[in-house]
Amino acid sequence: MANAGIHAAESNADDASQLEILGYKTQFDRNMSLWENFALGFTYLSPVVGVYTLFAFCLATGGPPMVWSYVLVGIGQFMVCLVFCEVVSQFPIAGGVYPWARRLVGKRWAWMVGWGYAWALFASIAGIAAGCGPYLAQLIGLEPSPHINIGVALGLIAVTTMINVMGTHFLATVAMIGFICELGGALVVGGYLLIFERVQDFSVLFDTFGIGEGAGGYLPAFLAAALGAFFQYYGFEACGDMAEETPNPSRMIPRAMRMTIYIGGGAALFVLFALVLSVPDIGKVIRGEDTDPIMTILTNAFGPLGARMVLVVVMVSFLSCLLSLQAAASRLLFAYARDNMIVFSGPLSRISEGHHVPVVALVVAGVLPAAVVCAGAFVQDVVTTIISFGAIGIYFAFQMIVLAALIARFRGWKPGGAFKMGPIGWVVNIVALAYGVAAIANMVWPRTPDAVWFVNYGMLLTTLIVFTTGLVYMLVGKPYDRSDAPASDAWLISPRYV
Template sequence: MSGSPAARASNATDHDAEQLRALGYSSNFDRSMSLWENFSLGFTYLSPVVGVYTLFGLCLAAGGPPMFWSYLLIGLGQLLVCLVFGEVVSQFPISGGVYPWARRLVGKRWAWMVGWVYAWALCATIAGVAIGAGPYLAAMLGFAPSSNANIYIALVLILLSTGLNLVGTKLLARVAMFGFLCELVGAILVGGYLLIFERHQQFSVLFDTFDININGSYLPAFLAASLAGLFQYYGFEACGDVAEETPNPGKRIPKAMRMTIYIGGAAAMFACLALILAVPDMAKVIAGEDTDPVSTILANAFGPVGSRLVMAVVMVSFISCVLSLQAAASRLLFAYARDEMIVGSSLLKRLSANQVPSIALIVSGVVPALIVCLGLFMADAVATIVGFAAIGIYVAFQLIVIGALIARAKGWRPSGQYTLGAWGLLVNIAALAYGLGAIVNMVWPRMPDAAWYINYSMILTTVVVMGAGLLYMLLAKPYDKGTAPAGDAWELSRSGSHATGRATSQGFQQAQ
């Protein structure tokens, strides 16, 4: 190693810029996000506390304590997707995540549709998480929750997130890091206390179905309860959304993605385990008599004051989750606009003096706020739109997994600093099989007494979003306006040109 730390950092930044230029872009983002800060962005987006606490009661009632194992199984499945993403982002570390990856793997039309679906899914997720914060703030401050109060709280939360994001990447990284520490420490302390002092169930309860069955079989009930895990394990892709704000992204971002799955998944499983074993009366939860077991557990364990302190930690998790989601959405819009793929591109691709896409950030706050405001007039409509959040993200994920398979079939051989080598194709196929199975499980109708449009709401919203996107794409042809490279992943492999991978990797190592 030679030179001062400042000189080495400058050389590393120069090599990152050189790699980006080789990919056809230049960037004015501030590359100030460390590995742990990048990971924190993915962790707070995944948010174990938000995911577990929000769905715990519903899924425990649906499948009983064995719902715990869905976190492990789905975590392994999402890890396969994460590994595929790691190979792609390592070679194409471009802001915007799934959109630029799809563009390089397959082409402009494929990328446009991926970006369209993912953008709407992110906006719906922001709205859903913001609305979900309402009951926890009400519990913390001691007032009765209501649908209108939840809407007003959500709007304030989105406004706060937008303001924090507009300050710049450094504040985003610090808030994400603070959120990660609060959430992890909170999960460990609360979970540890529950396990040591408030355990009402034996560990064997994790294998007790309590005679829950659907048409004589427990499997459908377990699959319904597994929605807890399905709604939990995404967020790792957000690490790649800020690729141009992270030094040495080809190496750091795949690692941060895997860390998000490992640490986020472990934290979620620990929180879920602690809550299950702390349920005072499991039969009441399964019978539907205790519809909010989380509040029951926390009130019994910590009393009025202590439970409010726990709710304060939960609120930090909600705030940091919305912040990370909005950061991901704004970088996607920025990447879309930089390639002239969307109306208002000249505004959306602008970076402010703080080196953030300010207009894109505002749009990624306004759209979720409008979705939230629909709740003042059409509560069912908001629930349907928010229900699209998870399925939309899973669809976008699988479009990338399929895109990677298409590129491999054409001859693409990943050449970034992170590759799976000979295992790449097998992992890619396994990720596709898992993802398709997860999507089928999510959209499967489970309320035979409900109206058909409620049972099939996820399918309907997905068809509407993708149909509208396809129609707009065919009529306006937005993909034809930009000149950025597209569909060239396999050509780089065929020509032996690995400037985006090995050459830049060697240069960075020299800078070290």
């Protein structure tokens, strides 16, 4: 026991020395294990939340073959994940994408990445919290309504803020509980459906049910249904947000990131296949006669009481997902403020003495999404458009990192962390960029010509507003000049800790 304590102390000292080489001092407690760090990424990716939230839309839009979009997107996002693994292994700094962009390209690039990613996280928190309302209403026997959804969302954000403020160890414990419940629930429910409730033959996974028989063909419908997959496969970057709270982060964070894709993505696909094969009448879903196929499946399989028990697991998944999103947002705000890149940097970069977490940053990461949720009582369509920015904003931030890594490679950067891809790094980097650009183009493509213009072009509009506002703020206020923290040095340094 004593030897373990000595080893842990030596490891923390090495991690502190590594961080000091990178230009920062240790402020957090390093008490998040590999599995706890992975659990944070898993619950952020949340296979249950991702699949359950958009299942009806995806099935109605693309029919059963939409499941293959999850496979393709999973492969593409894994390429992005590998690029991130190389970067975080050399720069295991709190805040993830912001400090990575700072070291790979420079201060201005980092400002834009952090700005876009922060607002995408706020929108995602609001969207996930609002999406939980209908499930809780069904769980307690109420008819879902906008007011109930708003009340549930605000309550969840308040709860996750209080849990996050309790410290990294408490957050990690809750994340592990959420991971166990979600993965166990996904395997049990999915396995039961496949064994006892499967009503469709496996060949249905290739049956379009007549979708796309017109002039356009099936491809446009498949690409539209792929939006569900695009919303699913991120969360691995949250592991890097907590790099200063994890021992031996150069090795552990890349492992946790890859595990998030392997296990989280695998669980999502398992649940998705089980649900599709258990839909009693797929034609009704496509025709719009069954608008809630999830509840239809669960009620048929488990009865009203059993369906409610499954909804308890779904609620735990929503709560865990919100916890991870808020933790990621707060660490990004902290990293921004530590480098004096934003207003109120003093309070936002302050770490509490008792629990060693950025309390003010956590509160802000709760208040701003709550404001978006409240606005839904007055301007529903606009708020829906803002919330939809969550996924596209994260994809933009991701691709700015992928492009930054490619720029750094052209400048001579040779990844110096514990995780390196070697010669194939160039190929993976280019493939990841090509995939990301194609994914973004697909997400912003207008598909509802009869809708009001700000809904049809909602993602593109919110993206332009957010990034244009950030660019103006950056050019006028010059926040990037307020700090002498290291920047633009990825290709110049050879870390001594490797």
